[in-house]
Amino acid sequence: MSGDDRRAASPGAADAELVRRIRAGDRRAETELVERFSQGLDFYLLRLTGNRARSEDLRQDTLRIVLEKVRKGEVRQPERLAGFVRSTARNLEVASYRKRARRPQRERLSAVENLTDGERGPLARALAAEDRRVARRLLGALPSPRDRQVLFRVYVAEEDRDAVCASLGLSPAQLNLVLFRARQRFKALLRERGINGRGARGER
Amino acid sequence: MNHPYVDDHQIIEQYVLGTLSPEEAERFEEHYLTCAACREDLQLAERLGRALKGVAAEELAAAAAGRLGLLARLARGARGRALAAALFLAVALLPTAFLLRRNAGLNERLAQLEAPQVNVAIVRFEPTRAADPAVPPVRLTLGEAREPVVFEIPLPAAAEGPFRAVLHRPDGSVLWQGEGLQPDARGDLTLTLPSTLLAAGDYQLLVFAAGPEPRRLARHAFRVVR
Incomplete structure (x- = not known):
């Protein structure tokens, strides 16, 4: 750190x-x-x-x-x-x-x-594709289907956090913990593939 | 705010989801100005969100391609072509039927909004700098039907806009916040919310003066009863 x-x-x-x-x-x-x-x-x-x-x-x-x-x-x-x-x-x-x-x-x-659009460059596209591959691995490695549901409903469907908690029987703190652990795992998987959190390879 | 606190309270996830109070979000932004680890983690959380959306999009595209492949295989024979056409029509018509139904619902909502509103709930707060815990909060009784609720928030005469207002739910999360707000001709801020947003419980409405050192001007409490 x-x-x-x-x-x-x-x-x-x-x-x-x-x-x-x-x-x-x-x-x-x-x-x-x-x-x-x-x-x-x-x-x-x-x-x-x-x-x-x-x-x-x-x-x-x-x-x-x-x-x-x-x-x-x-x-x-x-x-x-x-x-x-x-x-x-x-x-x-x-x-x-x-x-x-x-x-x-x-x-x-x-x-x-004059705006620069870094998201559309070839490098950004390649990194985004790599991120998706890592996200698939992360989804496959999650311990429970409930955790997969949390990730999709919060990040993809952008459902209200309270509604997700209510329907899955989670407290807000438990939901935050699921997201926190997913991020930690995502970070570890990226590092296994030689990518750091800032999107560049091998620069730590 | 320090780094162990950020980790222990999953502040980054809350920041990304927009569930931190404005004060906590400010404290976190102040922290990450000098914390490279938090900046990296924040980027990671957002990348994870984008990557998951990308995966979902790929899955949808693959599913759609699978359906088209099935149609192409079916269309090879004469009987197959008829079957494929029927299947195609069914797939094409389903969204149209859905849109027509949704449109009817929207027209109904529009008619409700354009109709005159009778007995609109108006909550006028007393000018105060801080809510006195000894004074019971303003009580607001709401029915099942969707209706507008108008909040009139007086501002101190000397205060200059723009203002920022934040409405907290009973659990402390932010229900609504507005920035760059200007008072009306009477010097009040007026906020209209649909009653369906307000579940039963105690709410807090905070008003801040804008500026380099944001200053709280007022805190109002109200209780929704259903």
């Missing part, structure tokens, strides 16, 4: 210390902040925007604003720095969305044409 939060006893305390150092003028602490949040922000913003170029722009703006506010002592709860970073990124995306929505339609359409 490479998550910083696994190492730190308290991520809040580490964040507060980082804020304190930046306020004291420590330039290395600023670099640490950028390194600490860059990948996570990329991930968060890409999920929010669905557009890589826009998420990269927003990540730069977010880090710039966060650094300025930390330097000026405008972060009221330094131990909740991650929350501040997240809400800054989200607000920037909301503002950017509103700005785009006000643009003339022709301009918006040309922006749509």
Whole structure:
């Protein structure tokens, strides 16, 4: 596991210390902040925007604003720095969305044409086919037909979780556990085939 | 939120299914900003969902191809062609019959929606910052029939929109949430829900001010009795 939060006893305390150092003028602490949040922000913003170029722009703006506010002592709860970073990124995306929505339609359409669609590339298609093969193996290896039903009804039919629980006599916690174990098994099967969770081969 | 908590409470599954409360979802997003393992696991959960959908699509395609293969084999002889045509018509007509029946149902629903609504249930909450546990929640008695229920939520005069509102079911899961909400001319938020969404039990409606540090403006409780 490479998550910083696994190492730190308290991520809040580490964040507060980082804020304190930046306020004291420590330039290395600023670099640490950028390194600490860059990948996570990329991930968060890409999920929010669905557009890589826009998420990269927003990540730069977010880090710039966060650094300025930390330097000026405008972060009221330094131990909740991650929350501040997240809400800054989200607000920037909301503002950017509103700005785009006000643009003339022709301009918006040309922006749509520039979207990159990673799902349609040959590599993405090959990986998706591999994922399906692994999912079939997972279904074959599940210990009970009930677990197969849970996966299909939740992920494929997208049935309401409460309805699935009621009809299969499961508590919400039991249903979550079935899904959690399926994900763990899926991960193990992918690794057996030399694929990691991020979709690339042998990069761990 | 830390990593053992995420694993112990299957937070990733709940996040993917959208069953976390907005506050928990925010805490998880804050956590994964600095947790590469959680980001990887979140991607995995979503890949598993996509892969299972893909498997289901392949199974459906294979089943359809099997039916077409049967038709082709049947169509080889003269008698077979007639049988294949009959089978084809049966397969083709079944969805049409289903759609016609569903259309009739939709027309009926549309007529109900367009008809004037009499004695619509209107729940107006008192302006409050937090629900007082000593005060019993607003009681709302609903019948079996589907009817609209209107909630009027007053907003503090000084508060500026947009607002976010979240309605929690009795078990704490999210029944509905709306973002970017603006008050009406009277300064209220108005929410209309079909009564069929509300099972018996105690509900909580939370209203937040938008902004870099979202602030809770009000919490209202109501009890549905059936």
